[in-house]
Amino acid sequence: MKKIFFCVAALFPFIATAQIPNSFSPNKAPASVFKPTPVPVGIPANKFIITGKIGDLSAPAKVYIVYQVGASQVLDSASITNGNFLLSGEVPYPTTASILLDHKGQGPNLPKGAKFDALNLYVDKGNITVTGTDNDSIATAKITGSQINEDNSRLAARLSSVNARIKKLNTETIAAPIEQQTSIEFQNTAQAKRKALQTEQEGILKTFVKGNPNSYLSLLTLISLGGPSADPAVIEPLYNGLSDSLKTTLAGKLMANSINGLKAVAIGNMAPDFAQPDAAGLPIKLSSFRGKYVLIDFWASWCGPCRLENPNLVRAYNKYKGKKFTILGVSLDPEEKKVDWLTVIQFDGLTWPQVSDLKYWNNAAAALYFVRSIPQNFLIDPTGKIVAKNLRGDDLDNKLAEIFGKI
Numbered sequence: 001m002k003k004i005f006f007c008v009a010a011l012f013p014f015i016a017t018a019q020i021p022n023s024f025s026p027n028k029a030p031a032s033v034f035k036p037t038p039v040p041v042g043i044p045a046n047k048f049i050i051t052g053k054i055g056d057l058s059a060p061a062k063v064y065i066v067y068q069v070g071a072s073q074v075l076d077s078a079s080i081t082n083g084n085f086l087l088s089g090e091v092p093y094p095t096t097a098s099i100l101l102d103h104k105g106q107g108p109n110l111p112k113g114a115k116f117d118a119l120n121l122y123v124d125k126g127n128i129t130v131t132g133t134d135n136d137s138i139a140t141a142k143i144t145g146s147q148i149n150e151d152n153s154r155l156a157a158r159l160s161s162v163n164a165r166i167k168k169l170n171t172e173t174i175a176a177p178i179e180q181q182t183s184i185e186f187q188n189t190a191q192a193k194r195k196a197l198q199t200e201q202e203g204i205l206k207t208f209v210k211g212n213p214n215s216y217l218s219l220l221t222l223i224s225l226g227g228p229s230a231d232p233a234v235i236e237p238l239y240n241g242l243s244d245s246l247k248t249t250l251a252g253k254l255m256a257n258s259i260n261g262l263k264a265v266a267i268g269n270m271a272p273d274f275a276q277p278d279a280a281g282l283p284i285k286l287s288s289f290r291g292k293y294v295l296i297d298f299w300a301s302w303c304g305p306c307r308l309e310n311p312n313l314v315r316a317y318n319k320y321k322g323k324k325f326t327i328l329g330v331s332l333d334p335e336e337k338k339v340d341w342l343t344v345i346q347f348d349g350l351t352w353p354q355v356s357d358l359k360y361w362n363n364a365a366a367a368l369y370f371v372r373s374i375p376q377n378f379l380i381d382p383t384g385k386i387v388a389k390n391l392r393g394d395d396l397d398n399k400l401a402e403i404f405g406k407i
Helices: 147-175 184-211 216-226 232-240 250-265 304-320 335-347 364-368 394-404
Strands: 004-007 046-053 062-069 072-079 084-091 095-102 117-123 126-131 142-144 275-277 283-285 293-299 325-331 376-380 386-389
Touching: 062 084, 072 084, 117 126, 117 147, 142 147, 147 184, 147 216, 184 216, 184 232, 184 304, 184 394, 216 232, 216 250, 232 250, 293 304, 293 364, 293 394, 304 325, 304 394
Parallel strands: 046 126, 293 325
Antiparallel strands: 004 072, 046 084, 062 072, 062 095, 095 117, 126 142, 275 283, 293 376, 376 386
8 A cells, every 4th residue: 555645735636524514614714713633743643444345346446545644635545355445544633534436446536527436434543344335335334443433423313404404405506597596685595594504503513512522523523613703602611511531632722722712703802903905005904993883804806605795795885884884805815816806896896995915815814813714704893892793694784783773
């Protein structure tokens, strides 16, 4: 078996994903709110061994496994003989992985449009057995011999119903005529449905964490619950309920640090001040809007969901701009997209102040506010306090009507 290490944004067309899906994540940054756990020098590696059996397959069929170790992605492969294969590796802590079955021996770079036969799982210290239930596929294989995978199977069963409804909603939304998809009414209705399903999904995840304080999966579930803008008031009590053995892991310690950082931009706290240049290169400071309600809108010209949300922002701005309300747009465009940024501002009618340091996901203001996905926003009151966040669709209009009265 030959192992290849390469950077995260590398060659392999399939990126292993966490098995607790957040179906509502919009345009994500290269890291979640709780960043991928780094591997400090000297941390011991745990060896895993995967023994597999998939029907009676033999060469040219092969299996690949892909998983993350710190900032690197690992790709390994094994041959199959009479359906049997063996994979092994080392990880410093339980890690999401995917086993990919290559029926024709085409290699990791499949032709355009082709899909892998894949099984997602967790790899950790010890022996794991993968047994195919379909004679010629790994996607439905049964995983045994691993506590975290057994926990994941139980959680997946609890999530199956709501996830099916999320998938159905997404399919119906995409299938709608384009003129319907771009209407404000359609978007707001879809957003309300997504929000209800997300609330149900999060309830299941919270219940799992509370009921499984010793499971490493509970720690990973908290990362999923963090979503694009984690609320420390929700996350911290769940974290506190975990066992000491989980809290003292590297991931547990990093999560504690992240929770403390998120408190800085929690509702009720003073908004961190920042200044960034506008299109003309002149600095605009958040605190210069003191005395007004300010919606800090993190977006980008390349972000589809942001563009779809812009009509709602335009409508809200035009309704309430005469009542001590404004918007401060902060773009996560890179330097090479500056023309696109300025073009979209004009095309979408974004007439409020716009700033950007043009550093893409390294935008300093976005880092200050723990922004790891867009669109994302924070509503600041005239004293500079954060009073709401992630207001989209009707939620934004309802909040502003609550503050200023209906118009």
